[in-house]
Amino acid sequence: MRSASTRTVRGIALLAGTAAAALVLAGCSGGGGSSTGSAITIGTTDKVTVLDPAGSYDNGSFAVMNQVFPFLMNTPYGSPDVEPDIAEKAEFTSPTEYTVTLKPGLKFANGHDLTSSDVKFSFDRQLAIADPNGPSSLLYNLDSVAAPDDTTVVFTLKTENDQVFPQILSSPAGPIVDEEVFAADKVTSDKEIVDGKAFAGQYEITSYDFNNLIAYKAYSGYKGVLGAAKTDVVNVKYYADASNLKLDIQEGNIDVAFRSLSATDISDLSTNDKVKVVNGPGGEIRYIVFNFDTQPYGAKTPEADAAKALAVRKAVADVVDRQEIATQVYKDTYTPLYSYVPQGLTGATESLKPLYGDGNGGADVEKAKADLTAAGVTVPVKLSLQYNTDHYGPGSSDEYALIKDQLDSSGLFTVDLQSTEYVQYAKDRVADAYPAYQLGWFPDYSDADNYLTPFFLNPTGKESFLQSHYQNPAVDSLVLEQGVTTDPAARTALIEKIQDTVAGDLPTIPLLQGAQVAVTGTTVTGTSDTLDASFKFRYAALAKG
Amino acid sequence: MTAELATPDPASAAPPVTARRSASSGGGLLRYLIVRFLLIIPTIFILVTLVFVLMRSTGDPITAAQGGKLTAAELAKRIHDAGYDRPILVQYFEYIGQVFTGNFGNTITDNRPVTEVLYTYGGATLELAFYALIVAFIVGIPLGMVAAYFRDNAPDAFLRIFAILCYATPVFFAGLLLKLIFAVWLHVLPVAGRASTGAELQMQVLPGKTGIYLIDAFQTGNPDVIGDVLSHAVLPGIALGLLTAGVFLRLVRTNLIGTLGTDYVDAARSRGVNEFRLVRKHAYRPALIPIITVIGLQIALLLGGAVLTETTFEWKGLGFQLAQYLASRDFVAVQGIVALLAVIVAVTNFIVDVIAALIDPRVRY
């Protein structure tokens, strides 16, 4: 105690005495990074909340979990579909029983055995804790977990032949944790996890400075589908401001910048010889939602008319020029999206392309005018459009200003554009306050189902995430059917059919699909391997020199 | 409460800081100080209540974090489970009850004890404030003396414009220019952050880690690490320091000119003491109390965290973190940090008053 305080006092004295002079001298010592050996430094503007998989359900935290926790099922490099990760095999042993066999002799980085008991523990605690910020709601179909022997886990499901469940095992609800370190009934603190070395993924964390710097070291005990890490030491720096991230990658202070540089930064860096810009398919989509009750001619408006309402939606779809938005606002870091399932995923179509606009993806004002006139809609249509400024990236305001401009200048619409801060926005939109509004989606797992069920499955009495009062029993039954169709080809056909059907109803208008963009130093390799449709950025794929 | 506060006094026509310290007819120093110290408690109480009410009317942390993922029904269920839909008074008394037992709770969004948050980010803010003050003192005070000495002449005009520009330029604009010049064009200083990766890793493993990088850097004993930490301090220190330096410059100038006109300085002048010595020796001391008063408040403000500077330079301190927690509606964290800020401001004011009383015996209490 005494020595500590003496040291502090001496430290302060020393600090005060030298700082003034040192500040002046420091300019000369420069600020060059001091990465050792072939260690890779990655920069990101992601934010981590909680390392414990039961306590967080956000992209930033999940990105860390993907490096350090193993999964039963995971997506190998380059594929959107899941395979057994630390498991030998995984299959339905009865319609409601999904049995996973673990590889033998697995261990955590702290030496504890990784057995079926840890797996059972991981899922049981998700359901028991059900943290308000956790992903337990993803385990909606899980009834119970059993561990008959050390390597066998049996998941009992509520409905039969759930084709999505293997994907759920690779989702934020799926990381396997150490039952000797984690608590069964409450969220475990970051410090206990890091100190307890409760890791068994491709990496373990050696130093953890919350939302500032995480140091990773390859974990040799990982025996899963992804293979060993190519780089032994990876450091990840967390930035608050994307322009600082941009400057650091441009100046060579870091090796990789991933999520999220602005479109301007990316287009500027792509002309810079000292860095490479690597693109991959992205799972993020942007779309406009129509509230079927309150949109023009909606069910609860004075002039309710379903046909006219549909004509209005079709006219919007005819008039928006996705390419102009992608190019002007996003410098082509987003690409036009013509269906509900984004490109790159199994079953994706381009259902909207032939139906709306010029038939080739472009806008067609005349067609929109004809649609509206045919339905007897008087132009211009007053459309109130809402968007959010702080949740879907800084481009949102420019994106929606341009959409307003496109709709207004067609002469068919008078758009009243409004924006609202996110928390209020999330409340207002489900309270039917917005006739038409912006939303975006980032998937929990890379399966078409994650773009369909949350949106378009609206059985009576239980509305979907959208809560836009869209209902189509035919779509409902198709969505349910694809979830339990075991034959892959038949399931893909169903998914395509759903997209075609929904495209006719237009409950939402898909606009853009975000690409994953990483900027790396010229000597960094392997980036394109991990920028795949799994939408998981694995540090282990990267190598330098 | 206190008689001092209600006593009529022409001098308290001045704004808060000085008025608070207005002289009165009775009491005595000790009684005054005790009352001033006790006033810290209602101040904090008022602020925490204010923040509590404001925060609860802005929405809940669960919608902020999960509104883009979960259905309305699931959100409502989670909000209910967490108790955020209970009457606000019930929540308020629960919170106040906790605070009185010294439990500030865990942050909602990232599950960390509030005390740990305060300690971690407070260290960063303290360090930035320290650098900024060094710059402010080195630039502001001597230049203020120079301006007073040359008053109403060209150097004075130049310095006054400089001072005004210092606090008329938004710090994020100044920061951007500094970064462009020193980090991008000249390559002599780092862009942002408190240290480079290598240095941070070395400091992370220290057994007696304080979170104040300069102290930690000296603990490593590695000159490269010390240089690295200091080089990261230069730009944020200058950006924030110049802002404060502008205030100091003006303050020192004003008060020196005030005392340069006094009888006893005139007397010294007539004795043939030269003008520079007058500024340095005779005029400086009487001008000291208002200077200390304002400097005290500046320090309090700097310790409260400079949100814009911290954001511009990736300096993850209290102000930056508070803005983050505000955005995610983390009531617990915001309330904790604001309570700390209130303590800092109140205690600094208190210390300033004590020093002022010690320096100038003419101040009666």
Place this chain on the structure above:
Amino acid sequence: MSRLSTPSRPRRSLASRIPLFDQVRSSIGLQRGMLVAGLVITLAFVLVAILAPVIAPFGFSQLRSDGVAFGAQQPPSSSHLLGTTVGGYDVFSRVLWGAQTALLTIIVSVLLSIFIGIALGLISGYLGGWLDRVLVVVCDAVYAFPSLLLAIVMSIVISGGRSDLTGGILAASISITVVFIPQYFRVIRAETVRIKNEAYVESAKVIGTRAPRIILRHVLRNATRSLPLLLTLNSSEALLTLAGLGFLGFGIEPSAAAEWGYDLNKALSDVTSGIWWTALFPGLAIVLAVLGITLVGESLNDLADPRLRGRRAAVDSGAPSADNGAVPHGAGASGAPLIDSNEEARS
């Protein structure tokens, strides 16, 4: 501790009742230069704000003219004097329109602060008692609250999170108001307390005039020394808070109004990519507007303070030495401590 009351002033001539006329006339040399420069800049700022609809070539949310889009990040040219932004707006037009938003914010915040601050100060000072003490403590507490953070909360509370013109202006103004009310309160309260016991107030009471009216008149007359400075500080801080909010992403959306801080925030990534025109001009606009207002405020403060009036003027007035003893508490600090609050929104 001197207890001299401010001598009551002789009646002024009609010309000198024009605001600032006296001050400009009585100033000399450098001080006159600063005051005039400040006035010119401030006047230009106000004129631009009022005339923006006339002089701006395009609307603040205009993206295309004659059906042709401006394009994003176009360099300055004859059709776009200062180029276009990342969103494809005309920079020159938005800089001009931005003055309007800034001026509105200043007016709203000054009006709110003055009325509430003066009302509270009068009530508190005149009535005294426990109400007075409570108000003093509350004002102290509120004064300690970081104004920019208050502004963030306010922007959410007031507008329900809608980033439109009214919401944005009210958020910035009200948060600044909250911080400045204690300052007006202080000035007015102290004057009220002093004047309440003056002989002429007592005599007015005796002949039946209502005391509050007399006090208000006398208080305002005597407080005119501090009020102009407070006003200019209030204005420049309102402007900087608006910009700070915009910079932190809580500002007014481009389709609702032009706002300098917002444009600067959007331009951050431009600057590092060599696109300088989108950040430079909104930034300079902020600096110039604040510079103008501050020059006026500081000059007025100097002119009101005999010791700072410049040597010749100071000697002429012959009064200063009387309140030397009060330097620590009174005049000496009157300008200075105000500046501190000025910084909160900026750091």
